[in-house]
Amino acid sequence: MPGELVKALRAVAGSPNVSTALAVREQHGRDESMHRYLGSSHLVVSWPCSACLCTFPGSAVGLALMSAPISLGQGGVCFNLTRMDRITALSTEDFTVAVEPGVTRKALNSYLRDTGLWFPVDPGADASLCGMAATSASGTNAVRYGTMRHNVLNLQVVLADGRVLHTAGRGRHFRYWGPLPCCRKSAAGYNLTGLFVGSEGTLGLITQATLRLHGSPEAIVAAVCAFPSVHAAVGCTVQVLQAGIPVARIEFLDDVMMAACNRFSGLSYAVSPTLFLEFHGSPGSVEEQVRQAGEIVQLNGGSDFAWAWELEARNKLWAARHNAWYAALALRPGSKVGSPFKQLVCVSSGLIVGHVGDGNFHCILVFDPADLDEIQRVKEFATRLARQALALDGTCTGEHGIGLGKRHLLCEEIGELGLTIMRQIKAILDPKNLMNPGKVL
Amino acid sequence: MPGELVKALRAVAGSPNVSTALAVREQHGRDESMHRYLGSSHLVVSWPCSACLCTFPGSAVGLALMSAPISLGQGGVCFNLTRMDRITALSTEDFTVAVEPGVTRKALNSYLRDTGLWFPVDPGADASLCGMAATSASGTNAVRYGTMRHNVLNLQVVLADGRVLHTAGRGRHFRYWGPLPCCRKSAAGYNLTGLFVGSEGTLGLITQATLRLHGSPEAIVAAVCAFPSVHAAVGCTVQVLQAGIPVARIEFLDDVMMAACNRFSGLSYAVSPTLFLEFHGSPGSVEEQVRQAGEIVQLNGGSDFAWAWELEARNKLWAARHNAWYAALALRPGSKVGSPFKQLVCVSSGLIVGHVGDGNFHCILVFDPADLDEIQRVKEFATRLARQALALDGTCTGEHGIGLGKRHLLCEEIGELGLTIMRQIKAILDPKNLMNPGKVL
CATH class of the missing domain: 3.30.465.10 (Uridine Diphospho-n-acetylenolpyruvylglucosamine Reductase; domain 3)
Known part of the structure; x- marks a missing residue:
């Protein structure tokens, strides 16, 4: 069977576009998350051109198509579409x-x-x-x-x-x-x-x-300001949006995250709950947005309101936010970042990066990928966090989907009926469960 | 069967909330479009409270739920939900x-x-x-x-x-x-x-x-300007959007429509292709948007660029656009307006009202609802128009859905496979085809 599969793939995709090498299969069996795969569970990896995809007799040989697939003990084909780049x-x-x-x-x-x-x-x-x-x-x-x-x-x-x-x-x-x-x-x-x-x-x-x-916006201004508390920073965000200021980005980093960023990027920001903002528009509009936002920042006890117009200065101002992921990783060399994508209403400890303007937070936990006990604790915390969000009428995932890590929470959020309908829709489009099996549902 | 149905409905919704009166049934069998229904094809009209809706044994008695339903020769129940208004x-x-x-x-x-x-x-x-x-x-x-x-x-x-x-x-x-x-x-x-x-x-x-x-925007400014041609007005729209001006509304009326509006509302606008714009934001931002848009209007040969800040003045400026529907009807007393919702790329005759900022036009045809031959010609024109839009990679409906009038065009637009999948989804959720039967698919 595997031999036939590889032969069939080579026939339609061309030999150079099909690989069964262990290193390639392992490379395609991993991602950046804490969820563990058997890296070599693919039978084969293929880089198809577009036209051959629909002629490949997928269902005929019963293969499963997977991206970073979970191990089903049955292998499958991973299609790497990066060469279709027009x-x-x-x-x-x-x-x-x-x-x-x-x-x-x-x-x-x-x-x-x-x-x-x-x-x-x-x-x-x-x-x-x-x-x-x-x-x-x-x-x-x-x-x-x-x-x-x-x-x-x-x-x-x-x-x-x-x-x-x-x-x-x-x-x-x-x-x-x-x-x-x-x-x-x-x-x-x-x-x-x-x-x-x-x-x-x-x-x-x-x-x-x-x-x-x-x-493209004619002008862009970036701004950063520190707050005495998480509550003040979130309150400021709500008021900026309520005022109808058409802010483009508004991001929140907590004090622990700011300390990590300062250390990682050699910066000297106040170690406080901090908002990073960006305003897009015409020069006059942007100037007015900054002025209006500045007033609201002040009302909420914000300080050190710094802003920058030029690309280089903006990049410098936003450096802390852009490198937050790596700053978190650097806290513990060799570590991984886990459970980062939780919808939270308010969390007072841990590293937090939040798309506050759009209503979701990332709570970042840094752990040792070799420490199975710690992984278990991270997973338990992540589930507790998601349940807390659901209890507050939130969602267990504001972005990045359900994936592997939150399948057990989907039913709690969407309900048995919603899940049943999703399964029926899946069955219409993929009756043999070939496409990314084991994910989402 | 009808007797049982009405009895069952009265039991769950209460007698005052169920009617079989002919006048009520006819009232619920019509809408504002040219599509003709048998007004009394409902067996019954009900104004349910929320809680009784899911206890009504719909599938048990095989009733069909319809809004303005098409005549299937089998009647059905029309649920009027206006009393659920919390x-x-x-x-x-x-x-x-x-x-x-x-x-x-x-x-x-x-x-x-x-x-x-x-x-x-x-x-x-x-x-x-x-x-x-x-x-x-x-x-x-x-x-x-x-x-x-x-x-x-x-x-x-x-x-x-x-x-x-x-x-x-x-x-x-x-x-x-x-x-x-x-x-x-x-x-x-x-x-x-x-x-x-x-x-x-x-x-x-x-x-x-x-x-x-x-x-809510702090400030709103309305503006109107006339153009030498449809092409100039549309070119102006594209450039306003390309410049990233965050315009809230940008609407197009052609010269025939403007003449009708002048007559209907006693206005004295130029009888030319005309753009109606509205800008939302802070006072400073709105002022700048008006200035930027004014420059682009001028570059495209636009004239009589008038704007207004106060609510009353804005309403006066927009009166022509707001009354366009009735102005069109008034062209022929006793007439109806047909096929108004076509996605067009460019049409050089007829009455046109366009949401140009969002890429769709309404082409308004005024006809006599008693003249069956004219209705036929209107329908044929509407189909031709929609096919032309599809040929230009457009859609047969930019808003208001498919409804009754365009079911035959859906397959041409979406393809047989898309339609099959839609039918399969419908079958999951409504296997007995009780909900608004005959619509869309």
Whole structure:
């Protein structure tokens, strides 16, 4: 069976695009999280070109398609789509672009540089845009520009049986692998695009995404300020939003996180709960936003309100926030960062980084990946934290989806009926459970 | 059978909340469109309270639930939900509110008046917010604040078999009819909320919606300007958006429409292609937006750029746009307005009102509802128009959904596979096809 599978894959993808080497399989069996995989559980890794994906006889040989797959003791194929990296369509008048899975956020924005447009969703890492769609990514700009849910207009998806679905229609120039059409707004039938955004590879392989672009802001100002308490910083955030100030980013770091950032990046910020803000707009509008926000900061006891206009100065100001992940890791060399993605209402200890403008916090726990007992304690804490969020009518995951770590919490949040309907939808699109089996549901 | 049905309905909803009177049935069998119903095809109309909806033995007696239903020759029950009109939860810190189906857009904004928050989606009419969710409503503010797709956070839905689904989870205070939880952002499982937004009553009855609120703008400025051609007006729109000016509304009326508006409202606007704009923000930001937009208007040959700050003056300026529907009707007394909702790229004749900022136009055809031949010609034109939009990679419906009038176009737009998947999803949630049968699919 494995031999046949590899042969079939080589026939459609070409020999150089298929590997069974242990090192390659292990590399594709890991991610940055604490969840452990059997790295070599893949039978094979393939880098397909687009056209061969839907001709590969997936269901015929009963293979399972996995990204960083969990070990089901049955192996599977991991499709690495990074070699499909074309930007297939751009309409500067419609503010839309279509990209293949290998195109990353930074690559797209670099491509758009001279158009006056940009794609603002920014989860931090230079992620694949189709991957961001699959995981319903969010990030620091969501408060002004929305998340992937708001900025994905159409998806081309290869289903488990090789059929190709265009979630918002095929367009005139319909070819299986032609550029996706670029309509900005449609109310035609059920919202299949929204169904696939956040489906984490469990309903099909996203092979192209049409995205909504935004006008680049003429001016950007970054600002940082320290607060006497977490409560004051959060109160300031709420008031900035209530005042209708169109802030682009508003991020929170607690005192422990600020101390770690100071040490890691050689900075000298106050070791206090801190807000990082960014304002986008015309020079005059941005100036006024800074003035208005400054008044609210002062009312909430904020101090050291520093701001910067130029790119270099802005980058310096935001350095602490941008390096928070690595600063946390550096607290314990050789450690991993776990359970970072919890929706919290208020947490008074631990390292916290929060997209406060959009209502979710990351609570970062640094642990030793070799210490199984500590991993267990981290997991228990993460579950307790998520349950607390649910008890406060929150969600167990504000972004990055359910993945492996929170499958047990999904039912508590969504209820048995919601879960049943999700399972039935999965069964329609992937009746043999080939696509990323074991994830989400 | 009809007798049993009415008896069963009266038992759960109470006698005063059930009617079989012909006048009532006819009133519920019509809408404002040109699509013709048999007004008395309902067996019965009911105004349920919330709690009885899920106890009504719908599937047991095989009834069909319809809003303005098409005649299937088999009757059905029309549930009129206007008496469920509570605002069940409001969180000014989370910017969320939960409403029942009887709450309209204007009622909500009047309720919110002193909170500094508002709900900006504005399809023109004072529609029910749950109805706006069901039809994926959009409107003039969409360019800045998004459509219903972007502003619905959670839905409570009664399914065909009486089960109650909370699309984004139930929250701590879970009671069937308690307030919906108010989490702003979730990535937990598949996006069921997005599936129900725009499903037009075919998947279940929406009995409560949690909505995202926005900070009320401190200042609002309205502006109007005339252009030498449609092309110039559309070019101006694209450039305003490309410049990143955060315009709240940007609406287009063609010369025929402007003439009709002048006559209807006693105005003296230039009879030219015209843009109506609105800017929201702080006073300084709004002033700068007007200045920037004014420059772009001038570059595109626009003239008579007039603007107004105060509410009364703004209303006067926008009067033409707000009364466009009635101005069109007044062109031919006793007429109806047909096929108004076409996504067009460019149309050089007819009455046109366009949400140009968001990329869709309404092409308004005024016809005599008694002239069957004219109705036929209007329908043929509407289909031709939609096909032209599809040929240009557009959509046959930018807002207001598919409804009755465009079911035949859905397959052309979405493709056979997409339609099959939609039908399978419908079969999961409503296997006996009881909910708004004959609509959409």
